[in-house]
Amino acid sequence: MADLPPILAVFAHPDDEAFPTGGTLAHYARRGHRVYLACATRGEAGQLKDPALVVEDMGVWRTQELEASCQALGLEPPLFLGYRDSGRSERLRRDDPLALHNADLWEVEARIRALIAELQPQILITFDPHGGYGHPDHLVIHRATTAAFFSSGHLPKPPQRLFYSVFTSERAAAMQQSGQAHSILGGLDPQVFGVAENTLAVRMNVQAYLPQKWAAIQAHRSQFADRIAAMNASSQQQALMEQMLAVETFALGGTRGPIPRWPLQDLFDGL
Template identity: 55%
Template sequence: MTSSQPTILAVFAHPDDEAFSVGGTLAHYAQKGVKVVLACATRGEAGKITDPSMTIADLGKHREAELKRATAALGLPDPVFLDYHDSGRYERTRYDDSLALMNVNPFAAELKIRELIAEVKPDIMITFDPHGGYGHIDHLVIHRAAAAAFFSTGNVEGGGPQRLYFTALSVEAAEGLSRMGQDLDPNIYGVSENTIAVKMDVSQQAERKKAALVAHGSQTGPNSRMGQMSEEERQTMERRMLGTEGFAIGGTRTGLPAFPLRGLFDGLTGFEGVDN
């Protein structure tokens, strides 16, 4: 499904998912002239406000605006919303909300993403890994729907996207999340180095990525895990997050020229110069 312009479709669950996991990579390719479309399944309506100085009447509307500021900081167009609701976590879980992503028929979510693929005609898709980063139910649902859409669009005219990438959390990064208070086993949620197909050097995008994170102020305030870090912990996190971003192969319709790859487009016919 090759378009005239190299195109990436990134599919995530909540505003801020993109900044933490792929912000540097999306900014890098946008600067190289790649069309980058970010699809966000929800508006983060059930998130936890972590800045007590904020008075927010409509959190979904507020976080939509935050995401638009974040994408602008990364050099991307406004995001596309799939119009589902945030399922929340812990005491904020929305069990009775029929539009909460955890309650949605996964085939219906897949169909929405298929329709977006038909419109955008991406060469590359990116979404969460099978553990959803740190296991959030919405991350798991959108992983399943996006991966399914990649595979089922292989049968449509044009053949669908050429490659699907999953965000790849290294064991070291998973250990860092664990120290930040996430209840996860780094040896389950983290992947081995030989699983990482692309390790993107995004150090040149550090300031853009920082600006995108700051844009999500309701989620990165003084009461957030980030806000409560010591200076040493913050520097360690920034070194890991702002230097490299890793990706695993989720699916491919083409052969790979090497492993690991030089970049997301490495070996794709017609886009030989994108990763130079």
């Protein structure tokens, strides 16, 4: 069988891949695509959510968690862009010259474009224009990856499509009401940080990959321990979260060819 075209997902921190795209990445890895994950930082500014863990170096710990997540999803070992986690809100590392928030945007774009040139992915995936919930590092990676998609057009094999991981406004509202997303979506307008149904390019049913996705989420114990406990609080909560985790949605950020139908049946539909 001929080699299937690769996929490159670009995110900011360890754990960014698990909830919104884990099932989709696992699906294509299972089908035989080489699926690469580029992570801009090692999550150095993460807050420890499991007091039972003894973590001396958060960056090292979260690197190991990301490696375990990639293994659970069947991805290639993670690649790192070499920046530091900026934190956010009152913890924003304004004075750290290596923090992603302070990085030169053209340099970040160039590092991503170099990976595109090396790996030759046909599909590129990253954050939506709001960075999911407005995290400054997410916004940098959205802008730099989008720019790299367009500036890579002169390469011999540029990516053919750019997808943004998104959630609908209805799902954003449901996540708020469930109590599971209070730490990231609390106070955010679902009609701003979510998208309308007619914006969705691809809706992936990843029910078959929930075991791999759940394993990836559990691998990020230092960041998700409280959410994992909440998900398991009752059978009703488990059913609600399983329903939410079973569908992953994407908007189209760019294309180098015609779109055969709308919405697309999958990321490669028509290629």
